[in-house]
Amino acid sequence: MIMIFGIPGPLLFGQLLLGLINGAFYAMLSLGLAVIFGMLNIINFAHGALFMMGAFAAWMLLNYFDIGYFPALILAPLLVGAFGIFLEKTIISRLYKLDHLYGLLLTFGLSLVIEGLFRNGYGSSGMPYRIPSLLQGATDLGFMFMPNYRGWVVLAAFVVCTATWLIIEKTSLGATLRAATENAPLVQAFGVNVPRLITLTYGGGIALAAFAGVLAAPIYSVNPNMGSNFINTVFAVVVIGGMGSILGSIVTGFGLGVVEGLTKVFYPQASATVVFVVMVIVLLTRPRGLFGKAA
Amino acid sequence: MFGFSRPQLIAFLAMLALIIVCPFVVYPVFLMRVLCMALFACAFNLMIGYVGLLSFGHAAFFGMGGYVTAWTMKVWHLDASIAILLGGVTGGVLGLCLGYLAIRRSGIYFAMITLALAQMVYFFCLEAPFTGGEDGIQQVPRGHLFGFIDLSNDMTMYALVACVFLGGFLLIHRIIHSPFGQVLKGIRENEPRTTSLGYRTDDYKLIAFMLSTSLTGIAGGTKALVFGIATLTDVNSSTSGEIVLTTLLGGLGTVFGPVMGSVVMVSMENYLAQFGAWVTVTQGVIFMFCVLAFRRGIIGEIGNFLKLKL
Numbered sequence: 001m002i003m004i005f006g007i008p009g010p011l012l013f014g015q016l017l018l019g020l021i022n023g024a025f026y027a028m029l030s031l032g033l034a035v036i037f038g039m040l041n042i043i044n045f046a047h048g049a050l051f052m053m054g055a056f057a058a059w060m061l062l063n064y065f066d067i068g069y070f071p072a073l074i075l076a077p078l079l080v081g082a083f084g085i086f087l088e089k090t091i092i093s094r095l096y097k098l099d100h101l102y103g104l105l106l107t108f109g110l111s112l113v114i115e116g117l118f119r120n121g122y123g124s125s126g127m128p129y130r131i132p133s134l135l136q137g138a139t140d141l142g143f144m145f146m147p148n149y150r151g152w153v154v155l156a157a158f159v160v161c162t163a164t165w166l167i168i169e170k171t172s173l174g175a176t177l178r179a180a181t182e183n184a185p186l187v188q189a190f191g192v193n194v195p196r197l198i199t200l201t202y203g204g205g206i207a208l209a210a211f212a213g214v215l216a217a218p219i220y221s222v223n224p225n226m227g228s229n230f231i232n233t234v235f236a237v238v239v240i241g242g243m244g245s246i247l248g249s250i251v252t253g254f255g256l257g258v259v260e261g262l263t264k265v266f267y268p269q270a271s272a273t274v275v276f277v278v279m280v281i282v283l284l285t286r287p288r289g290l291f292g293k294a295a
Numbered sequence: 296m297f298g299f300s301r302p303q304l305i306a307f308l309a310m311l312a313l314i315i316v317c318p319f320v321v322y323p324v325f326l327m328r329v330l331c332m333a334l335f336a337c338a339f340n341l342m343i344g345y346v347g348l349l350s351f352g353h354a355a356f357f358g359m360g361g362y363v364t365a366w367t368m369k370v371w372h373l374d375a376s377i378a379i380l381l382g383g384v385t386g387g388v389l390g391l392c393l394g395y396l397a398i399r400r401s402g403i404y405f406a407m408i409t410l411a412l413a414q415m416v417y418f419f420c421l422e423a424p425f426t427g428g429e430d431g432i433q434q435v436p437r438g439h440l441f442g443f444i445d446l447s448n449d450m451t452m453y454a455l456v457a458c459v460f461l462g463g464f465l466l467i468h469r470i471i472h473s474p475f476g477q478v479l480k481g482i483r484e485n486e487p488r489t490t491s492l493g494y495r496t497d498d499y500k501l502i503a504f505m506l507s508t509s510l511t512g513i514a515g516g517t518k519a520l521v522f523g524i525a526t527l528t529d530v531n532s533s534t535s536g537e538i539v540l541t542t543l544l545g546g547l548g549t550v551f552g553p554v555m556g557s558v559v560m561v562s563m564e565n566y567l568a569q570f571g572a573w574v575t576v577t578q579g580v581i582f583m584f585c586v587l588a589f590r591r592g593i594i595g596e597i598g599n600f601l602k603l604k605l
Contacts, residue, residue: 043403043406043407091583091587094587095586095587098590100402100403101349101402101403101406102586102590104349104403104406105539105543105582105585105586106582106583106586106587108536108539108582109540109578109579109580109581109582109583109585109586110579110583111579112536112575112576112578112579112582113575113576113579113580113583114579115575116572116573116574116575116576116578116579117576119572119575120571120572120573120576232410232411232414232532233411233414235407235410235411236407236411236414238407239400239404239407239408239411269422272418272421272422273415273418273419276411276412276414276415276418277415279408279411279412280396280412283396283399283400283408284396287399287400
């Protein structure tokens with residue numbers, strides 16, 4: 001058996017993989033938060049609740065309509081994204097002229113309502129969601145056994161994050177989006193329908209959260225609290241990365257997941273708090289965040 | 296006196312009368328809960344209403360104050376006054392440490408940082424041996440005040456809680472109307488301009504944060520003493536959210552708003568407790584309603600209607 005720093009190799013790699021998976025969720029959620037914040041200037045507190053809705057959508061599609069995992073991976077984000085667009089059109093758009101704090105408070109209230117409703121309907125114990133048969137089993141990588149589904153989650157998250165980054169940085173739609181983030185009235189003067197762009201951005205960010213929710217469904221049991229368990233850590237990730245850059249939130253998300261995984265190997269008691277400790281260090285040395293721009 | 300305007304003085308006297316009369320009509324333990332939450336909300340309001348910083352982590356100070364008071368009462372058998380004071384000191388010291396980090400950013404970042412730091416405190420409380428983990432610290436004796444006043448009687452305890460609340464309320468009012476408070480309002484309105492007048496705004500913000508968290512610790516300690524229990528619920532981020540809602544509902548930046556807010560919130564929780572998870576849904580709906588259509592809060596709307604500053 002390979003030993004690394006006195007730790008058995010398979011244990012170290014196993015925790016690294018778990019860390020990467022958590023990191024994948026941090027990355028997808030903080031990416032959505034960053035995109036939404038850029039356009040709407042709102043911290044979407046309901047992000048965790050909508051992530052949870054993504055997982056529930058997958059579960060409902062399977063149990064009520066007999067629609068499997070892979071179609072749900074497309075359908076659930078579309079459904080929840082449409083719900084997000086509905087929310088933006090009806091409620092959130094009323095707050096753009098007010099202090100940003102009101103957006104935070106409103107979405108916080110929203111998350112309480114959504115989570116409360118799901119808790120009423122499904123209890124808080126959680127329901128299992130089976131790993132699709134195609135992704136069951138494990139692969140021998142030589143230095144460790146990797147459960148196929150976990151590998152798939154990391155891969156899928158990586159692809160989706162890269163795709164989002166490419167769309168925003170390399171396409172003309174992304175260029176318009178970035179321009180509207182910088183100066184919305186000017187972009188509107190060029191004939192771009194900025195309000196529609198904002199709505200689509202919110203829908204897109206929510207769809208990303210829901211996609212993460214579907215990926216999470218077979219790993220964590222589907223329960224109403226799964227979002228709020230994640231979201232507090234994701235806020236710390238956002239503070240560490242800074243809201244300035246898309247790539248920054250992806251890198252920070254994955255990186256912190258790995259840090260968390262490694263802490264579990266070397267000093268398990270601190271694994272729940274290590275992200276917050278990193279946040280404290282970053283705040284002391286670089287208050288704007290690792291990738292943040294000066295305001 | 297204390298910088299009350301005439302209408303505020305009338306409102307204060309009315310509140311005082313209610314505090315004296317109510318325990319003979321309403322269940323005192325319920326009132327004590329209202330007063331503890333009211334002090335908590337007033338302390339929170341000092342930050343959001345007068346410095347303009349929204350803290351989403353005040354539960355950390357409330358819960359830790361409660362733990363320290365409960366632990367010192369149960370293990371060291373201290374006098375109740377000293378135990379409550381130690382709760383306040385805990386809140387203040389913790390506020391100094393966390394505030395030092397959090398005031399480096401403002402606006403939504405301040406909210407996110409306080410939320411994350413409070414979450415760290417929560418995980419600490421979950422693991423630390425002295426908090427009793429999931430069980431909390433139970434069966435805390437109420438003990439004696441100044442060595443000779445027995446607090447096991449609800450009415451005596453109520454008198455203490457009322458005094459603590461009034462002391463905190465008046466202190467906050469005095470702070471707001473002091474020159475120090477004027478600087479805080481200056482920071483809220485325009486921080487760069489306040490800096491250019493020669494004030495070290497970061498110091499002012501940190502001191503205000505410490506005052507707020509000290510009073511929050513006292514509120515937490517008093518509550519732990521009343522109910523004889525300190526648990527993880529009080530450190531949880533849901534408590535932070537609840538106090539934001541309480542203050543918003545009563546009226547941000549108003550003197551009596553937080554008190555009114557806690558009367559409504561505690562009554563609602565009492566009434567809705569039997570409906571389980573519907574409490575969260577109702578709170579969420581009220582939250583959204585307040586933000587969309589009722590941003591001044593109850594007292595703010597009344598004040599606006601009467602053209603008074605309450």
